[in-house]
Amino acid sequence: GQQLNxxxxxxxxxxxxxxxxxxxxxSIFNTWLWYKQDPGEGPVLLIALYKAGExxxxxxxxxxxxxxxxxSFLNISASIPSDVGIYFCAGQPRDSNYQLIxxxxxKLIIKP
Amino acid sequence: xxxxxxxxxxxxxxxxxxxxxxxSQTMGHxxxxxxxxxxxxxxxxxxxxxxxxxxxKGDLSSESTVSRIRTEHFPLTLESARPSHTSQYLCAxxxxxxxxxxxxxxxxxxx
Numbered sequence: 398g399q400q401l402n403x404x405x406x407x408x409x410x411x412x413x414x415x416x417x418x419x420x421x422x423x424s425i426f427n428t429w430l431w432y433k434q435d436p437g438e439g440p441v442l443l444i445a446l447y448k449a450g451e452x453x454x455x456x457x458x459x460x461x462x463x464x465x466x467x468x469s470f471l472n473i474s475a476s477i478p479s480d481v482g483i484y485f486c487a488g489q490p491r492d493s494n495y496q497l498i499x500x501x502x503x504k505l506i507i508k509p
Numbered sequence: 510x511x512x513x514x515x516x517x518x519x520x521x522x523x524x525x526x527x528x529x530x531x532x533s534q535t536m537g538h539x540x541x542x543x544x545x546x547x548x549x550x551x552x553x554x555x556x557x558x559x560x561x562x563x564x565x566k567g568d569l570s571s572e573s574t575v576s577r578i579r580t581e582h583f584p585l586t587l588e589s590a591r592p593s594h595t596s597q598y599l600c601a602x603x604x605x606x607x608x609x610x611x612x613x614x615x616x617x618x619x620x
Contacts, residue, residue: 428607439515439599439611440552483549489607497609501551 403486403500409508416473418503420486428489429469430497431460435482443484444471466491473505481507512536515600515612522590523620530585530615532600541583542609544599545569552599558583590619 403420410416420429428447432440444455446462446469453460457474469488473480486500513534522528534541543556544567554567558577572594573587583602587594597616601609 430608437614437616439601439614442608442610445608485552487609496554496557497607499552502549504549 401486401488401498401500403503405503406501407504407506409506410476411508412476412478414476416476416480416505417470418484418486419468419470420488420500421468422488422490422498423467425466425491426469426488426498427466427491427493429460429462430487430489431458431469431471432485432487433482434485434502440485476505476507478507481505513600513602513610513612515598515615517615518613519616519618521618521620524589524591526590526619528587528590528617530598530600530617532583532585532612533581534583534602534610534612535581536602536604536610537580538602538604538610539580540603541577542601542603543567543573543575543583543585544601545571546597546599546614548597556585590617592619595619 401420431443434440444460449466450464451462460471483502483504485502487497516531539560541558544552545555546552553569555569555571556575558564564575597614599614600612603609
């Protein structure tokens with residue numbers, strides 16, 4: 398089946414640092430979504446992207462829909478302790494009937 | 510904020526028991542989904558529904574079953590729980606734009 402490669406798997410950062418993560422696929426996607434999951438909770442949508450090249454911000458978060466339509470990037474600026482959690486990318490393939498393909502997640506940990 | 514509710518939040522039961530995990534949404538979404546997720550790991554789709562009386566199996570084989578008799582309700586049932594069913598179960602719903610909204614999940618432990 399189709400897969401998304403999400404990297405890095407985990408990140409240890411200092412408070413105040415910028416964070417970057419990405420997802421890549423061998424297939425073309427129509428939609429890219431970025432979610433954050435806190436421990437013991439369900440994923441919460443951060444940003445939705447619908448067009449190649451689209452750049453969208455949500456506070457300190459910025460995500461881009463790659464121009465090839467096969468990748469997406471999420472950046473977090475000036476990280477704070479509440480940014481800790483797992484970030485998932487999800488994409489809707491061009492030939493999908495509303496199902497999403499999920500990345501394996503990037504675990505963000507802030508060093509004390 | 511999504512209006513999708515899962516009960517119970519936590520469930521500890523013995524092997525062989527029948528259980529039903531409840532999921533309800535008040536957004537009028539046609540599409541609903543069940544995912545299984547081990548702690549800190551990726552989401553695996555186990556069931557989905559495109560509307561009333563429509564149910565399909567997902568990518569991950571599961572011994573659970575689902576039903577969709579009402580638009581707002583998508584319960585998941587395990588006829589005979591086993592320790593291998595221990596996991597977190599997440600319910601989600603969506604409209605045509607494919608954004609899935611998740612409930613808080615049910616953390617199941619089978620002893």
